[in-house]
Amino acid sequence: MEELKIDFEKSGGLIPAIAQDAETGEVLMLAYVNEESWNETLKSGCATYWSRSRSKLWKKGESSGNVQKIKEILVDCDNDTLVFKVEQIGGAACHTGHRTCFYRKLVDGKLETIGEKVFDPNEVYGH
Amino acid sequence: MEELKIDFEKSGGLIPAIAQDAETGEVLMLAYVNEESWNETLKSGCATYWSRSRSKLWKKGESSGNVQKIKEILVDCDNDTLVFKVEQIGGAACHTGHRTCFYRKLVDGKLETIGEKVFDPNEVYGH
Numbered sequence: 001m002e003e004l005k006i007d008f009e010k011s012g013g014l015i016p017a018i019a020q021d022a023e024t025g026e027v028l029m030l031a032y033v034n035e036e037s038w039n040e041t042l043k044s045g046c047a048t049y050w051s052r053s054r055s056k057l058w059k060k061g062e063s064s065g066n067v068q069k070i071k072e073i074l075v076d077c078d079n080d081t082l083v084f085k086v087e088q089i090g091g092a093a094c095h096t097g098h099r100t101c102f103y104r105k106l107v108d109g110k111l112e113t114i115g116e117k118v119f120d121p122n123e124v125y126g127h
Numbered sequence: 128m129e130e131l132k133i134d135f136e137k138s139g140g141l142i143p144a145i146a147q148d149a150e151t152g153e154v155l156m157l158a159y160v161n162e163e164s165w166n167e168t169l170k171s172g173c174a175t176y177w178s179r180s181r182s183k184l185w186k187k188g189e190s191s192g193n194v195q196k197i198k199e200i201l202v203d204c205d206n207d208t209l210v211f212k213v214e215q216i217g218g219a220a221c222h223t224g225h226r227t228c229f230y231r232k233l234v235d236g237k238l239e240t241i242g243e244k245v246f247d248p249n250e251v252y253g254h
Contacts, residue, residue, distance in 0.1 A: 001237040016143050018154055025152030027145055027201075030208045074154075074229035075238055077221050081157045083229050094204050102201035102210050110128040111202055 007079045008035050015080050019047060019060075019093060021100075022071040022085040028093035029101040031060070033082065045070050047084050064124050066090035092118035095125070134206045135162050142207050146174055146187075146220060148227075149198040149212040155220035156228040158187070160209065172197050174211050191251050193217035219245035222252070 008015060014032040021028055031049035033041065037057055040048040044059070047068035051058035061067035068086035075082060094101040096117075103115025135142060141159040148155055158176035160168065164184055167175040171186070174195035178185035188194035195213035202209060221228040223244075230242025 001234070001239055002231065004233065004236060004238050016157060018145055018157065020154060027147060027154065027210050030143060030145065030203065073233040075231050075233060076157065076228040077223050077225070077230070078228070081228070083154050096204050098204070101203040101205070101208070103204070104129065104202050106131065106200040106202060107128070109131060111131050112128055 004075070005079055006035075006038065006075070006082075008038075010078075010080050014050060014052070015082065017047070017049065017082040017084055019068055019084045019086050019088075022087055026100055027102055028068075028086070028088060028099070031058070041070065041084070047086055060093075061089060064090065064095075066092060068093070090119070095121060097121045097124070131202070132206055133162075133165060133202070133209075135165075137205075137207050141177060141179070142209065144174070144176065144209040144211050146195055146211045146213050146215075149214055153227055154229055155195075155213070155215060155226070158185070168197065168211070174213055187220075188216060191217065191222075193219060195220070217246070222248060224248045224251070 013034050016030055017033045018030050019028040034050040037048045037050045047060045049058045067089050070084055071087055072085040092099050097119045098115040098117050100115055104111040105114045140161050143157055144160045145157050146155040161177040164175045164177045174187045176185045194216050197211055198214055199212040219226050224246045225242040225244050227242055231238040232241045
C-alpha cells in the first residue's frame with residue numbers, strides 16, 4: 001500500500017476527475033476537483049467538483065437530484081488525475097439530459113448524436 | 128449532424144483527452160491536446176497529445192512503439208473535452224508498464240495497486 005498524495009499544485013490547484021459508470025464502464029463526464037471538493041467527495045461519498053465557471057463547490061446533482069455515488073476511486077501514475085467510478089442516480093450525468101456528456105461522435109468531420117436522452121432538461125431545471 | 132467546433136480557448140489552448148480502451152472500456156490515461164496535436168491525431172489516426180512537461184508534440188508510443196490507434200472520437204457537451212477510443216498497441220498505456228495509468232485504487236486512505244503490469248519499463252525505455 002502506498003501513501004495517498006494528490007498533486008494539486010501542478011495544475012494550479014485543480015485536477016481533472018473522470019466520472020465513469022461503475023457498471024457499464026461508460027465515461028460520463030469530466031470535471032475538476034480542488035482540495036476542498038476532494039475532501040468533500042471523500043467525506044460525503046458523492047462526487048463533488050469545483051465549478052470553474054461559478055467558482056464554487058459543486059456537488060454534482062445538487063439541483064437535479066442526480067448525484068453520483070462513489071463506488072471506487074482510481075489515481076493515476078502522476079497523482080494528478082482521478083477516476084471516480086460512480087453509480088449515476090437518475091441515469092443521466094449530462095445537463096442536456098443525456099446519459100453521458102460524451103453523446104456525440106465524430107463522423108466525417110461532423111458530430112453525430114449517438115447518446116441516449118434520459119430526461120428533458122426543461123422539466124428538471126426549468127422555470 | 129452538427130458542425131465540429133472544439134473550444135481550445137477556454138482552457139488556454141489545451142483541452143483534456145481521455146484515452147479509453149475501445150474493447151474493454153477501461154480508462155487508460157488522460158493527456159492534453161492543443162490544436163496542432165488535434166489536427167495531427169485526425170491526420171495520422173494515432174493519438175497525439177501535447178506534452179505539458181516537455182512543451183512539444185507527443186505522439187503517444189513514439190519511443191516505446193505502443194501507439195494508440197484511434198477507433199472513435201467522442202466530444203463532450205461543452206466541446207472542451209474528448210474521449211479517444213483506442214486500440215492500445217503493446218497492451219500498455221502507462222510508462223510504468225501497467226495497462227492503464229489508473230492502476231492504483233483508493234482503499235482506506237491509501238493506494239493499493241490493482242493494475243496488471245504488461246512490460247518492464249527498464250527494458251522498453253532503459254539501456
